[in-house]
Amino acid sequence: MPCGGGAVKARGVKSPNHLIARRAGPLKGVVRAPGDKSVSHRALILGALATGVTEIEGLLEGDDVKRTAAAMAAFGAGVERLGEGRWRVEGRGGLSEPADVIDCGNAGTGVRLIMGAAAGFDMVSTYTGDASLRGRPMNRVLKPLGEMGATWLCRAAGRLPLTLKGGNLKHIVYRLPEPSAQVKSAVLLAGLHAAGGAEVIEPEATRDHTERMLRGFGAEIEVREAGAGRHILLPGGQKLKGTAIHVPGDPSSAAFPLVAALVTPGSEVTVLGMLLNPLRIGLLDTLGEMGADLSVTNVREEGGELVGDVTARHSALEGVEVPAERAPSMIDEYPILAVAAAFASGRTAMRGIGEMRVKESDRIALMAAGLTACGLAVEEEPEALTVVGSGGRVDGGGKVVTHGDHRIAMSHLIMGLATERPVSVDEPGMIATSFPGFVELMRGLGAEIE
Numbered sequence: 001m002p003c004g005g006g007a008v009k010a011r012g013v014k015s016p017n018h019l020i021a022r023r024a025g026p027l028k029g030v031v032r033a034p035g036d037k038s039v040s041h042r043a044l045i046l047g048a049l050a051t052g053v054t055e056i057e058g059l060l061e062g063d064d065v066k067r068t069a070a071a072m073a074a075f076g077a078g079v080e081r082l083g084e085g086r087w088r089v090e091g092r093g094g095l096s097e098p099a100d101v102i103d104c105g106n107a108g109t110g111v112r113l114i115m116g117a118a119a120g121f122d123m124v125s126t127y128t129g130d131a132s133l134r135g136r137p138m139n140r141v142l143k144p145l146g147e148m149g150a151t152w153l154c155r156a157a158g159r160l161p162l163t164l165k166g167g168n169l170k171h172i173v174y175r176l177p178e179p180s181a182q183v184k185s186a187v188l189l190a191g192l193h194a195a196g197g198a199e200v201i202e203p204e205a206t207r208d209h210t211e212r213m214l215r216g217f218g219a220e221i222e223v224r225e226a227g228a229g230r231h232i233l234l235p236g237g238q239k240l241k242g243t244a245i246h247v248p249g250d251p252s253s254a255a256f257p258l259v260a261a262l263v264t265p266g267s268e269v270t271v272l273g274m275l276l277n278p279l280r281i282g283l284l285d286t287l288g289e290m291g292a293d294l295s296v297t298n299v300r301e302e303g304g305e306l307v308g309d310v311t312a313r314h315s316a317l318e319g320v321e322v323p324a325e326r327a328p329s330m331i332d333e334y335p336i337l338a339v340a341a342a343f344a345s346g347r348t349a350m351r352g353i354g355e356m357r358v359k360e361s362d363r364i365a366l367m368a369a370g371l372t373a374c375g376l377a378v379e380e381e382p383e384a385l386t387v388v389g390s391g392g393r394v395d396g397g398g399k400v401v402t403h404g405d406h407r408i409a410m411s412h413l414i415m416g417l418a419t420e421r422p423v424s425v426d427e428p429g430m431i432a433t434s435f436p437g438f439v440e441l442m443r444g445l446g447a448e449i450e
């Protein structure tokens, strides 16, 4: 099915009303996590910016990433699905003006990275998304892009829908005010086509897939650790060359079956080929400190990233203090960590997690509400969440409101596999944004989710 110029259509996510998870036997088996979402978005975008062919293996075929594939076709790249997870992108050495609005659905990473890439070109492009994405702050990328010379018009300050005009960008030295790999990546992608390039300074290191992948596409990029943070220097006017990309398993998705095994008595689950980038595995460190029986084997390098097979066995967990500086390396994993904490003995305090409030939902508020509805005691603060562990016996019985947030839905379904009473979640169709096949994969391990 070859398709260019807007022919890759991302379908909307259909939502069944709710799903219910209930306690059954132990979970057993070996699974492969879906492709990493961050790497998948970047592979498509860099493939479209490059000249020549990029062949991608293991692409995450979730709704978020399919929106980015459709967007890259709309910007003029040839985008073709060759088979399951196998995609071919033919880049034309730049993006051209799209004929229609770019709808990024639920994908914050998609829209922010695409706006960065598009800002480098003298053209107008208009972006929108679903209700969740339209409510999320875009100022964090618009501010640096504006300093570089891009302009925009939006309906409500810093919110989608918005129209961006790019081109003739100038050099920027930008210190990230919040730890955000999306903002860093947007500035670097714009910097590719800025006179003099770009320098991003991050006080706290965030996931570095853009830097690694830019190198893979032949770009020159320098990373310097200095007293005041990590400096990423990208010279401007660089040409990217298409390459081959193998997308590793997403640690943010692998976290669900792994934590399910930790909290469900008698379980042992292995996830094969999980990305072990040190800037993504704060959850493994935290679970290890909680006493989780985790082992990592067969560690190898694939396409410039470390991957390995991770096995989790049911464990008696202890509450811990999660250091605030660990937040960037596990920012998407706090919801499932809160579930592990619910089964632990003692308190688990998660601090420095204010960024969770501006994800697909306010994840601090929704985890606090969901855990409370399942009989747990929690303490919510503006930038922190503390869960008072049950010591292993959680009531459950909650009817959880997810606000269409995939990770809130999956976290509570995992909890329901080990609670006394079933747990139900609404809007479970949104799980397909990041983990298509989640329910089937969990059922294959022995989970009862219907």
Ligand code: S3P
Pocket (backbone or CB within 6 Å): 037, 038, 039, 109, 179, 180, 181, 182, 183, 185, 207, 331, 332, 355
């Ligand atoms: C992502 C960065 C993180 C993360 C998101 C994916 C990325 O967001 O939460 O799911 O691929 O760069 P922030 O950059 O807003 O922290």
